[in-house]
Amino acid sequence: MDSNSKQLLHLYTELESELHDNILPFWMNQVADRERGGYHGQILYDGSVVNDSARGAVLNARILWTFSAAWNACGRDEYLAEAHRAFHSFTSNFIDRKNGGVFWSVDAEGNVLNGRKQIYAQAFAIYALSEYYKASEDTEAIIAAIDLYNLIEKHAFDPAHNGYTEALSQEWTALEDLRLSTKDANLPKSMNTHLHVLEAYTNLYTVWKDKELKAQLQNLVIIHLEKILNQRTGHFNLFFEMDWKPASEHYSYGHDIEGAWLIRRAAMVLDNQMLLNASGLKALYMARVTLAEGTAQDGSLLNEGLHGKVTDHDRHWWPQAEAVIGFIDAWELSRESTYLDAAINSWEFIKTHFRHPSGEWWWLIDNKYTPDLSQDLAGEWKCPYHNARMCLEIIRRVPSLVSKMPFQAVNYKN
Numbered sequence: 372m373d374s375n376s377k378q379l380l381h382l383y384t385e386l387e388s389e390l391h392d393n394i395l396p397f398w399m400n401q402v403a404d405r406e407r408g409g410y411h412g413q414i415l416y417d418g419s420v421v422n423d424s425a426r427g428a429v430l431n432a433r434i435l436w437t438f439s440a441a442w443n444a445c446g447r448d449e450y451l452a453e454a455h456r457a458f459h460s461f462t463s464n465f466i467d468r469k470n471g472g473v474f475w476s477v478d479a480e481g482n483v484l485n486g487r488k489q490i491y492a493q494a495f496a497i498y499a500l501s502e503y504y505k506a507s508e509d510t511e512a513i514i515a516a517i518d519l520y521n522l523i524e525k526h527a528f529d530p531a532h533n534g535y536t537e538a539l540s541q542e543w544t545a546l547e548d549l550r551l552s553t554k555d556a557n558l559p560k561s562m563n564t565h566l567h568v569l570e571a572y573t574n575l576y577t578v579w580k581d582k583e584l585k586a587q588l589q590n591l592v593i594i595h596l597e598k599i600l601n602q603r604t605g606h607f608n609l610f611f612e613m614d615w616k617p618a619s620e621h622y623s624y625g626h627d628i629e630g631a632w633l634i635r636r637a638a639m640v641l642d643n644q645m646l647l648n649a650s651g652l653k654a655l656y657m658a659r660v661t662l663a664e665g666t667a668q669d670g671s672l673l674n675e676g677l678h679g680k681v682t683d684h685d686r687h688w689w690p691q692a693e694a695v696i697g698f699i700d701a702w703e704l705s706r707e708s709t710y711l712d713a714a715i716n717s718w719e720f721i722k723t724h725f726r727h728p729s730g731e732w733w734w735l736i737d738n739k740y741t742p743d744l745s746q747d748l749a750g751e752w753k754c755p756y757h758n759a760r761m762c763l764e765i766i767r768r769v770p771s772l773v774s775k776m777p778f779q780a781v782n783y784k785n
Contacts, residue, residue, distance in 0.1 A: 376773035383769040390762035393730035394755055399453055402749045409460035410434055414749040418729050425476045425484050428465045428492040433756035435461050435499040439506040444763050458503050470542050471522050486541030490527045491551055491564045493519050497571035501578050516575055532614050534560050534594055535568055558618050560611040562599050566630050573637040592637050592646050596653055605660030621677050624665030625690025628697035631657040651704055658701035662713055670716030684738045689757035691721050696764045732758055
């Protein structure tokens with residue numbers, strides 16, 4: 372067995388353990404609310420539960436996706452049982468039965484707190500419901516996912532300029548404040564929302580081969596390659612006016628490396644060779660720029676940059692996970708050893724600095740490797756989606772990448 376195969380096999384073994392022994396047990400045992408159902412909305416850095424905290428659609432959709440995907444990859448009964456719980460909780464609490472779509476947030480008893488229709492949240496619901504359908508073959512899940520797709524296309528698609536607007540009211544009418552969070556710019560279009568609509572449509576297309584969905588997914592790949600990616604810098608622009616005029620200059624290294632492999636995955640699912648060739652070239656371009664500009668000497672991925680320089684040296688949990696996948700994807704494309712080394716180094720950094728005693732990861736560590744205790748272990752934005760997906764992607768990919776495998780390869784369901 373060659374040295375690359377040995378490295379990949381070692382990575383496979385360690386990430387399989389990370390998934391089954393650390394990440395997923397935390398979410399099943401400490402985040403699941405066994406009294407009221409569903410999942411606690413906030414767990415502090417020390418593991419204490421904030422009992423009456425709001426519960427967000429994005430977090431709960433990501434939990435549903437995670438356990439559905441874990442069952443699809445690994446076939447462990449406890450993951451399917453957790454996916455069933457998550458599906459029941461999500462559809463009972465977050466589906467707007469009157470207006471359609473999913474609410475942004477509810478309280479601990481399931482009462483609506485914020486009913487706005489953020490397209491980002493609708494996308495994650497599609498992503499989760501389509502993955503759950505693969506696991507359960509429950510027609511309610513695929514019907515709900517298709518309904519959400521149709522609502523996005525009806526209310527958020529911009530026929531004049533292409534792409535999707537950020538948000539609408541509970542009744543699907545226009546809003547003045549379109550922001551996904553207080554950190555975001557109040558602009559009508561964003562990289563972040565488009566990336567996750569692409570991700571959602573990719574997953575939906577694997578189970579629903581609809582011609583119009585295929586056309587819109589192809590359109591999203593092209594939007595990312597031609598409008599969102601800055602051809603000169605190799606970074607995604609973050610915010611846009613309605614006509615796609617860029618309205619920001621900062622960029623996010625984590626989104627760059629995540630987007631690189633997600634666009635290529637979409638082209639693969641579409642089975643479109645032209646888009647696959649184009650997305651492969653752009654994915655390598657973005658990976659090369661991310662490695663050169665956004666990766667620290669310790670192997671970590673830094674947070675943000677501007678004009679070729681790092682502006683935020685903090686390390687957030689999710690870009691580290693996406694770096695492992697994105698650099699493995701770049702190595703798979705190019706077989707350039709620098710990318711495999713970068714993926715391995717990123718995982719070594721995670722092991723050393725991000726593991727929390729609970730089994731989850733710290734949200735954020737600073738430039739001196741000190742965890743930020745003001746950030747949650749679980750919350751509206753802190754979820755199992757990125758780090759669990761890192762493990763699942765390695766489990767899925769490694770058997771076909773190594774020269775010889777001394778065990779039965781996992782049959783990962785697309």
